[in-house]
Amino acid sequence: MTDVTTLTALKTLARKLALPMAGFVLMAIPGAFAEERPVIMTTKATADEIREFCTNIADAARxxxxxxxKQELENLQKDIDARIKTLETRRAEYEDWLNRRNNFLKTAEAGLVEIYRKMKPDAAAAQLAEINPEIASAIVMKLPPRQSSTILAEMPADKAALLTRLIAIAGDPNTSKAKDPS
Incomplete structure (x- = not known):
């Protein structure tokens, strides 16, 4: 026999012996049958009545x-609306910051170009050769052509060639931003 079969057989035997033993024990206790408790019936419904009940409440349950x-979706919509509002606020703050930054850069750029415009070509060439080539080429492009050519002539040949290449690429409408000029 398997463990499950043995366990089932033992349970069956215990049930068969429990009722006679319980009756014997109850007879020995005085007043054991003095009070009878009413049996509570849970339902006398048939399967058809149960099915009919379930059918009747199905619409209400649905x-x-x-x-x-719907309430859960409304709560989710409120959460989404709150997040959108937060994002819109942050976007407006970012746009304000970006506008202030761009205005500052335009002012600084105009001042920087004016500084190089007033410098002697040899001094301007030495400084432009040391800074970022993209910034240097942007400054050279904004200077008058005669002054730009003098500054480029004063620079080391490799730096001047790099700046010239950057200026040429910047003016080419077919150039992608992804291309690396160096």
Whole structure:
């Protein structure tokens, strides 16, 4: 026999012996049968009545389920609306910051170009050769052509060639931003 079969057989035997033993024990206790408790019937419904009951409440249950889902969706929509509002606020702050930054850069750029415009070509060439080539080429492009050519002539040949290449690429409408000029 397997363990499950043995366990089932033992349970069956215990049930068969429990009722006679319980009756014997109850007879020995005085007043054991003095009070009878009423038997509570849970239902006398048939399977058809149960099916009919379930069918009758199905619409109400479905409506309740839809109501709960609707409330959950409304709560999710409120959460999404709050997040969108937060994002819009942050976007407006970022746009304000970006506008202030761009205005500052335009002012600084105009001042920087004016500084190089007033410098002697040999001094300007030495400084432009040391800074970022993209910034240097942007400054050279904004200077008058005669002054730009003098500054480029004063620079080391490799630096001047790099700046010239950057200026040429910047003016080419077919150039992608992804191309590396160096």
């Amino acid at each position: 409506d309740q389920r839809y109501l709960l889902q």
